[in-house]
Amino acid sequence: MPVHEIRHPLIRHKLGLMRKAELSTKNFREMSQEIASLLTYEASKDLPLEHDTIEGWCGPVDVEKIAGKKVTVVPILRAGIGMLEGVLNLIPGAKVSAVGIARNEETLEAQPYLERLVGQLEQRLALIVDPMLATGGSMVATIDLLKKAGCRNVRALVLVAAPEGIAAVEEHHPDVHIYTASIDSHLDANGYIVPGLGDAGDRIFGTR
Numbered sequence: 001m002p003v004h005e006i007r008h009p010l011i012r013h014k015l016g017l018m019r020k021a022e023l024s025t026k027n028f029r030e031m032s033q034e035i036a037s038l039l040t041y042e043a044s045k046d047l048p049l050e051h052d053t054i055e056g057w058c059g060p061v062d063v064e065k066i067a068g069k070k071v072t073v074v075p076i077l078r079a080g081i082g083m084l085e086g087v088l089n090l091i092p093g094a095k096v097s098a099v100g101i102a103r104n105e106e107t108l109e110a111q112p113y114l115e116r117l118v119g120q121l122e123q124r125l126a127l128i129v130d131p132m133l134a135t136g137g138s139m140v141a142t143i144d145l146l147k148k149a150g151c152r153n154v155r156a157l158v159l160v161a162a163p164e165g166i167a168a169v170e171e172h173h174p175d176v177h178i179y180t181a182s183i184d185s186h187l188d189a190n191g192y193i194v195p196g197l198g199d200a201g202d203r204i205f206g207t208r
C-alpha cells in the first residue's frame, strides 16, 4: 500500500504539539514547515543519482548528484503554502507549481480554479503539499491535472491523513505514494479529520 506514515520521534513530537488547540499561529506555522521538511526527506529517499567528476582540493573527485529535471513542489492553495518552505529548505532548486481547487457548489466536485504549472512536467517528480488529506477531493483533482499535463511521477505530502482520503487517492491514483505524519481516525460530519488539527489553513494564516 503506497501510504507511508512516518513515525519518526521528531515528527510524533511536533505533531503532538500541533494538536494543541491553543498553540500560537507562529508555532503552528513553524511546525508545519518542519514536519514538511521531515516528510520531504522520506519522500526523496529514492531520487535517482548520477556520477560527476569535480575539481576537489586534492584533484578530481567522483561525486554524486541528483539526476534529471528538478523536482516541482505543488502547494494546493491556500493551506499547502504552509508546507512549501519546508520542502524548499531541503530541495532549494525545486520549481513551484501552484494549484487552487474549489468545490463546485452545484455538483460538489472539486474543480481547479488556478493552475500555474512549471514546464517539462513529464520529466519531473511532483511533490504535492497539503496539510490535511480529508475527503481526498482536492488531492485527486490535483493529481488529475498534473497527470493531464504529462506528469508521471507524483507523490503527496500531508501532515494528517484520514482513511477516507487515503482510500480516495488509492482508488483513483493507486500509483501515487502518500507520505504523512499521521493516519488519523475518521472524518466528522463536517468533513473535519478527527482528532486532526482543526482548520489547518486558518491556523497557518491566523484567520480563525
Ligand code: URA
Pocket: 132, 134, 191, 192, 193, 194, 196, 197, 198, 199, 200, 201
Ligand atoms: N481541512 C482542514 O483544514 N482540516 C480538516 O480537518 C479537514 C480539511
